[in-house]
Amino acid sequence: MTLKPLSRLLSLLFIPGLSLAAEKTTYGLNEYAQLTDINLQVPAKLDTGALTASLSARDIKRFKRNGERWVRFYLAIDNAHSHPIERPLVRVSSIKRRADDCECSDRERKTHTQRPVIELDVCMGNTQRRIEVNLTDRTAFDYPLLIGSDALTRFDALVDPSRKHAAGKPACATVATIAE
Structure with a gap:
């Protein structure tokens, strides 16, 4: 008889966690993302194991303007x-290099690579950040496009690796207010 009141009390402790999970959006391992700034869906x-987001780019040049x-x-991405x-x-950013990232000698091999970082407006499902x-x-x-844990946190995301395209096609308003 004493276990019944105790189990009821313990179950009440989990209710705040359930309401927090209800506020998050579940995404699949793979999603469609609209790069709003570039007007491109990719x-x-x-990847919850990656910290940052990465976009496929080539001929990257840094320069000064004003x-x-x-x-x-x-x-x-394509031609x-x-x-x-x-x-x-x-x-x-300084990104840890994987061993197979470089076809170079041990003397040339670096442990980190430097990558330029930009900000982009990205829409997944109905959410733009x-x-x-x-x-x-x-x-x-x-x-x-790889979306890492920093960006996933901004999206209030839960990732279900058994699902793909759980959020569907991006459906953010064309004139959207970016949630910070």
Whole structure:
């Protein structure tokens, strides 16, 4: 008889956790993402093991405009993107290099690589957020956009790796207020 009141009391402790989970959006391992700034929809891989988001880019050049740091790049997604994109440079990130990232000698091998970081407005499902994205050539991967845990936190995301495209096609308003 004493277990029944105790189990009821313990079950009440889990109610706040249930309401918190109800406020989050469940996404699949793979989603469609609209890069609002660039007016382009791309397939994305959601990776809770990665910290940052990465976008496939090539010919990445840093330059100064009116004393500010900028970056110019081409999307490395398909042949349709032949025009350069220019964005303010937010920062340069130091990303841990995997052993198979470099075909170089042990003497040349670095443990980290430097990547320029920009901000982009990204829409997944009905949610749009401004996230930081580092630029790197991802043509060897199946998904041109990788969304890491920092961005997933901004999306209030729960990731179900057994699902794909759980949020459906991006459906953010064309004139959207970006939630910060």
